[in-house]
């Protein structure tokens with residue numbers, strides 16, 4: 001979907017472009033901006049699949065209040081990607097069902 | 111365990127105003143906000159605000175946020191700000207608040223007093239496929255395009271012709287996105303006439319007495335069905351297929367009051383304030399003597415009123431901590447109420463006046 005190029009009222013001052021990985025694919029976004037916004041700009045709209053019905057879920061509130069945008073980020077499940085800042089080299093994955101805290105422990109041990 | 115005199119939860123117009131007021135009286139303040147940036151809903155607003163002169167009407171929303179942040183910056187020594195930090199729990203036994211920074215860093219703070227200025231969350235309507243990606247809240251669309259400059263989609267169906275629906279439609283057009291239509295269940299446009307005139311002039315059809323009945327799509331929105339409703343609010347005629355990739359919901363907000371429930375504050379359902387809110391006295395204090403609330407979290411209204419309520423809550427908290435003497439407290443409280451009454455005057459303020467009247471008591475038996 002991309003980023004807005006010209007706007008009559010607003011000027012956007014993005015920080016530097018960084019690379020990140022989404023489900024094994026290399027994508028680019030702006031550092032410090034929400035992961036979900038960067039994904040949306042790259043045309044990605046499904047962030048997780050629900051547990052029982054396997055339904056697609058994406059953005060909804062964008063203010064960290066609805067749980068629609070949960071993803072697995074650097075091994076941590078249930079990350080609210082609408083209020084989590086993108087960093088260089090992040091590994092972002094579609095979350096399937098409930099997150100597994102075991103993944104978190106493994107990451108901490110490493 | 112961290113400690114602070116006053117914890118302000120939420121850094122929107124209400125929370126920032128509470129922090130500025132309290133800190134200006136010498137109170138030590140900690141502000142936490144879930145978002146990556148302060149300013150709440152204000153930083154998404156590109157239009158010039160309504161309200162009164164003293165509440166900065168005529169200034170664009172995001173500029174008002176800049177002014178508030180400047181004021182806060184001048185009180186640096188007194189105020190600590192933590193963004194990307196959500197206050198998630200309140201422990202009644204000892205008044206401790208559990209916070210989360212990033213998504214996995216948990217810590218506790220013990221404040222002497224709390225101002226809850228957590229704003230609101232968006233409502234959704236029940237219809238098949240309303241969970242598809244592409245059905246977004248109006249606030250989410252604003253965040254994407256006005257804060258982060260991301261194109262939200264190509265063709266938007268707007269649901270709801272209140273001020274938010276109208277303003278966001280106009281903002282979408284400004285960003286070069288097509289708004290295929292606005293559907294509104296009511297027989298009239300509830301938003302301000304100026305906002306409606308602007309979008310109509312740009313050729314956006316406003317379909318009154320219409321509603322959305324279904325979103326179409328497998329993995330994301332590829333269209334929608336809308337249908338007319340009759341005088342008894344029953345569907346009538348044939349459903350009409352709309353080509354769109356975004357369905358923007360602007361069907362109202364409800365106050366975010368989770369912490370207040372946890373804290374055992376006396377709550378009340380007030381339809382005019384759009385949901386459950388805490389009962390309060392005239393300084394915005396809840397039935398829990400250590401907790402105040404302000405802004406949309408105390409009833410859905412406007413940024414202008416949120417800023418004054420924040421001031422009152424900040425003043426009340428500072429007073430209870432002996433940073434303000436009785437005379438000054440009384441004077442400032444009276445001045446702020448004058449401003450609130452001005453904002454709520456006339457026919458447009460009637461609903462709010464009625465709602466606030468229902469949940470305000472003269473005084474709690476505290477202290």
Ligand SMILES: Cc1cc2nc3c(=O)[nH]c(=O)nc-3n(C[C@H](O)[C@H](O)[C@H](O)COP(=O)(O)OP(=O)(O)OC[C@H]3O[C@@H](n4cnc5c(N)ncnc54)[C@H](O)[C@@H]3O)c2cc1C
Pocket residue numbers: 063119120121122123124125142143144145148149150151152155158159160161195196197198227228229230249273274275277278366404405406407411412413414415416
């Ligand atoms: C499209 C649109 C147009 C508008 N136009 C106008 C207008 O012309 N004039 C006007 O006066 N008003 C207008 N408003 C309304 C105005 O923006 C809101 O009433 C106002 O922002 C409410 O302020 P607040 O501080 O109560 O809440 P918010 O601005 O919502 O701020 C709440 C803050 O709290 C944070 N938060 C929530 N929960 C937690 C938690 N548990 N821990 C930490 N942080 C938390 C959130 O991240 C957020 O930053 C408009 C609103 C919209 C959406």
Ligand code: FES
Pocket residue numbers: 058059060061062063064065066067068069070080081082083
């Ligand atoms: S979109 Fe609602 S929590 Fe992220």
